[in-house]
Amino acid sequence: MKKLFSRTLLLLTLSVSLFGCSNNNPETDEIITNNEESTIIKDAKSTDGYLEKKDYKSIAYAYIYKIKKGAKTYKSHTTGSVKAKVLFFDYDISFNSLTYKSGSTFYSKDHSVSSLMTVEGEYYMVDREKLLVGSGSDKYDVYTTEEYHKISYTVDQYMVMGYVFTDKSITNSELLEDKGEVVKIKYTLDNELGTHLVKKDFKNSGGLSEYPTFKKVNITLAMKRDFTPISYSIDSVYTASKAFLGSTEATQTSECLFSEVGSEVVIPNESFLSEKLGAEPSKIDTNDEEKSIKTELIEAFEKLDYQKGAQVNGTLSLNIMDGLPIELAIQANAFFDLSKIGEENIYNIIGLHAMLEADDNFGSLLSIVKMIAADKLGEYASLLDGFKKLEVVYDGDGELYLIPTNVEDATTIVGKIKLTDIINLVLKNVNLGSIVNEAQNDTFVYEKKSGEKEGDYVIEINLSEDAFNTVSEKVGSLLDNPDYSLIKTLLGYKAFDSIKINVSVVNGAVSSVDASLNYLKEGSSEEPDKVVSLITLHLDFSNVAYSFGDRLEYAGGLYESYTEILDLKNRINSLLDHVYVSNGYIADLEAAVAEYSGLTDTQKAFFGREVETEAERIKNDVQNVLSFLSVLRKYDLSRLDNEAILGLATAYYGASLNSSLLRAEISAEDYAVLSDLESHVDYSTFDSALSKMVGDDETAWGLTAAEITDIKLLIDISKVISSVNTNLLLKMMMAGIAMTVDQLETKINNLYANLE
Numbered sequence: 001m002k003k004l005f006s007r008t009l010l011l012l013t014l015s016v017s018l019f020g021c022s023n024n025n026p027e028t029d030e031i032i033t034n035n036e037e038s039t040i041i042k043d044a045k046s047t048d049g050y051l052e053k054k055d056y057k058s059i060a061y062a063y064i065y066k067i068k069k070g071a072k073t074y075k076s077h078t079t080g081s082v083k084a085k086v087l088f089f090d091y092d093i094s095f096n097s098l099t100y101k102s103g104s105t106f107y108s109k110d111h112s113v114s115s116l117m118t119v120e121g122e123y124y125m126v127d128r129e130k131l132l133v134g135s136g137s138d139k140y141d142v143y144t145t146e147e148y149h150k151i152s153y154t155v156d157q158y159m160v161m162g163y164v165f166t167d168k169s170i171t172n173s174e175l176l177e178d179k180g181e182v183v184k185i186k187y188t189l190d191n192e193l194g195t196h197l198v199k200k201d202f203k204n205s206g207g208l209s210e211y212p213t214f215k216k217v218n219i220t221l222a223m224k225r226d227f228t229p230i231s232y233s234i235d236s237v238y239t240a241s242k243a244f245l246g247s248t249e250a251t252q253t254s255e256c257l258f259s260e261v262g263s264e265v266v267i268p269n270e271s272f273l274s275e276k277l278g279a280e281p282s283k284i285d286t287n288d289e290e291k292s293i294k295t296e297l298i299e300a301f302e303k304l305d306y307q308k309g310a311q312v313n314g315t316l317s318l319n320i321m322d323g324l325p326i327e328l329a330i331q332a333n334a335f336f337d338l339s340k341i342g343e344e345n346i347y348n349i350i351g352l353h354a355m356l357e358a359d360d361n362f363g364s365l366l367s368i369v370k371m372i373a374a375d376k377l378g379e380y381a382s383l384l385d386g387f388k389k390l391e392v393v394y395d396g397d398g399e400l401y402l403i404p405t406n407v408e409d410a411t412t413i414v415g416k417i418k419l420t421d422i423i424n425l426v427l428k429n430v431n432l433g434s435i436v437n438e439a440q441n442d443t444f445v446y447e448k449k450s451g452e453k454e455g456d457y458v459i460e461i462n463l464s465e466d467a468f469n470t471v472s473e474k475v476g477s478l479l480d481n482p483d484y485s486l487i488k489t490l491l492g493y494k495a496f497d498s499i500k501i502n503v504s505v506v507n508g509a510v511s512s513v514d515a516s517l518n519y520l521k522e523g524s525s526e527e528p529d530k531v532v533s534l535i536t537l538h539l540d541f542s543n544v545a546y547s548f549g550d551r552l553e554y555a556g557g558l559y560e561s562y563t564e565i566l567d568l569k570n571r572i573n574s575l576l577d578h579v580y581v582s583n584g585y586i587a588d589l590e591a592a593v594a595e596y597s598g599l600t601d602t603q604k605a606f607f608g609r610e611v612e613t614e615a616e617r618i619k620n621d622v623q624n625v626l627s628f629l630s631v632l633r634k635y636d637l638s639r640l641d642n643e644a645i646l647g648l649a650t651a652y653y654g655a656s657l658n659s660s661l662l663r664a665e666i667s668a669e670d671y672a673v674l675s676d677l678e679s680h681v682d683y684s685t686f687d688s689a690l691s692k693m694v695g696d697d698e699t700a701w702g703l704t705a706a707e708i709t710d711i712k713l714l715i716d717i718s719k720v721i722s723s724v725n726t727n728l729l730l731k732m733m734m735a736g737i738a739m740t741v742d743q744l745e746t747k748i749n750n751l752y753a754n755l756e
Contacts, residue, residue, distance in 0.1 A: 191215060356392070
């Protein structure tokens, strides 16, 4: 059967419509698929009378009718998100939908984005007779609405399908706002009676193994007093189950805003859609042979005893170069702790141990991979270095340990990676669902064949025509990228050929899986083109009890060793990169360096820097700054005299200070003063004494004791601040005194000695 549009497990709550149908027996366990109308009120004119009586149910029914027929035209815009945990990682979907209604014509376009894929859906309907369904890939199917109801109701806006509003399904209603022209009411729906039509959509379109179970449904309606719709919002929680994945709880929040109610609304691209809608309607076979084969396949996997333990042994072979296959041996064991099944989180009940062992040719491939993808792998690229064996241990509590067994020093690997980290890394860079989406979810074709013994069988799985074309185009585009030209050359790639999967079933349970990815290799004049397998995989399945406690303990110890050194590395990097001048910093740095000194040479290499050399240099810088700060605290920078300038300049210019450290400890204003000490020097005593400096005999100059002391201080400053020396010389030359500063210093020192 051709699936109609691509939808994910959790996206099914995205619907341009909101409410549901009643039926003769809404309590039945079966999903209701008839077309009876919801409870509606056609003649209601105002909310006021119903508000006075607190008859909020009738308000909902009048609101429904307004959307169905009362409002001839409108647009609406729905936005929202679904949040859940699928297997080991958080899975979030954001979505939006644009809806147009014009008379008897309805059009909607949906768009959603998640880590796995981008999904688009397009729907067009006239007079509720036929429905045009598109999926964003220029592929359109036409169905009668009655036929389409075999699998879905949520798109049928004219019946306002989705959640069911009846006297029995509405369990509570609460007035949130009654102000001016706006009325807003929140409705709580029964988890069974309000959702029986939505469940049908979820199961069919989401590929669920059973109908979802709702835990909460709150829907808030906002309207004008004449019931003209303003908006509605949905807040729901439900549990969905899928084969192999178990159960997961999803939370949906969304809001739909109405606009242009009663105004002229133009359906986008209507002539094109109308032409497509004219095609002959297709039939939907919900019990086709292919679906039966897929059901058998699922049951064959489920037949394995996972509580006892499932063992998988196999080989992955990569044929990149002729005659040089690269093989990876796989041995894995997993079991499910069913005592935890009540937690409804499959990622908390799994225990897993796997061993991957590569042959000698694998190193060359890893070099190519690392060269191409190192920027995207980031720190995980270190796992490729020296890879020969890799053990994978999952502890059942959300942590995945990776253990390259040929590496003993924990500092050369990333010892443990949160499972969420590694999965999200892949999903961030690889849109795993895009191929499935663009192939309209008809990715594979299934065929059942007899096995070697009676009762056994093999299920062959091949790409459908649409999927083949999509994959072929994507692979070709990828290898045409200059970044991947080396791979294309190594492969001799000419065209994509096929993906083939064979699942062997023995005694009702899966026994083995064989898969291959094949391409057409370009030949030469001597040898024609030929189909070769790039990747071949063989896996054998059996039930074997297994305990992985010792490997988990080893992995934990390895990680602990790694994290201790990683913590030291982070502390040292922080101390070396973020220096401060307190004595506490020196103590912290010395303690960290002492730990570093006790490491092995391999562990020291993990740091990637000359730690001890950098630390010694920084300690000297810090001591110099500390010494200067002790000098600085003696002076008031707002009242500088020459004595203070001499003390500051001697400490500041003579200590080879680390300016960045100093600036971090003092204000910008103080640092500006220190950087411009020369401008604060007082030359007044020197200038007034110049006229007395006549002749070579300084004892005849008649300088006072204060003048001698001040001039000596100024000469001392000139030895530290070179510009002061220059100024003194210029002043003497302008006064006609033929002396150098050194000669003047000698004479002043003689006079100063006599003062004592």
